[in-house]
């Protein structure tokens with residue numbers, strides 16, 4: 136089943152693309168400027184490296200316009216970009232101020248690659264920069280003093296720590312918001328938006344692995360009477376009660392969602408329509424035999440259901456839900472408290 140982190144990755148793409156675009160535009164301008172400055176300084180290898188990065192950034196700017204592989208392009212640009220910085224550091228004609236550029240590495244890495252890869256790449260290039268610094272300045276006693284070393288080291292570590300902490304808290308807030316947006320507030324089950332996300336990844340998995348996938352729609356019977364006789368609050372408690380029965384009955388790879396009102400949709404991976412019928416009947420029987428207690432009074436609930444299988448009954452979620460809904464309608468029509476598979480004639484109650 137698709138994890139929230141997968142959905143989070145999709146969510147991060149537009150803003151990472153925006154950051155990469157501005158970095159590319161900036162690199163193009165700065166690359167040309169430093170090309171001329173380094174030419175003037177007769178630092179030819181660095182001048183041509185800067186020119187190369189400017190041309191490369193223009194190429195990547197075009198390539199990412201409609202890419203499905205943004206993560207790969209981010210690596211394809213940032214690794215040469217940071218490596219060019221290292222090249223500038225070992226350049227004999229470069230000034231010490233070029234080390235200021237290294238401070239960009241943790242910020243860009245975290246913004247573009249997230250906290251794990253961002254930290255890894257930052258650590259690699261910052262350690263490399265530190266080694267180059269000591270090697271290049273080993274014969275300069277004024278630089279090999281505790282004060283300049285502490286200044287540069289602590290400044291670099293502070294920016295690395297801030298970038299990392301910022302990215303952790305940003306990812307956590309994003310994940311919390313994503314969960315809220317994909318959860319039904321009353322029951323805590325997933326909602327329709329989450330069903331749609333999970334279905335698209337389960338659909339791909341089913342096609343890739345040739346495994347069956349089924350949708351089960353469940354609708355409480357005569358739920359209006361529960362509300363009318365016991366009040367809306369009792370109705371809400373009944374919906375929570377049913378949700379916990381659904382949760383208990385399902386495997387970790389299945390998804391239980393509340394579509395709205397007293398209607399639930401279950402996505403059952405690796406499950407044919409016939410196998411889904413076994414699951415559905417178990418749930419139906421659990422709901423029938425576990426009355427919900429309100430103010431010490433048992434309230435009997437029953438549920439009707441319809442099943443549709445991905446492939447035979449449709450290739451997209453909307454069609455599958457509509458097919459399952461037709462079967463559910465038949466189940467209601469034949470007396471309720473029963474489950475019907477799409478395309479089969481229900482037995483009269």
Ligand SMILES: Nc1nc2c(ncn2[C@@H]2O[C@H](COP(=O)(O)OP(=O)(O)OP(=O)(O)O)[C@@H](O)[C@H]2O)c(=O)[nH]1
Nearest residue numbers: 354355356357358359360362367370371396397467
């Ligand atoms: N308590 C509560 N009731 C809800 C909620 N959402 C929908 N309902 C009620 O669910 C009832 C659904 O009624 P109907 O659509 O007539 O269906 P039913 O009474 O279950 O009848 P059948 O589906 O034909 O068996 C309505 O009374 C809605 O007000 C909710 O979040 N909480």
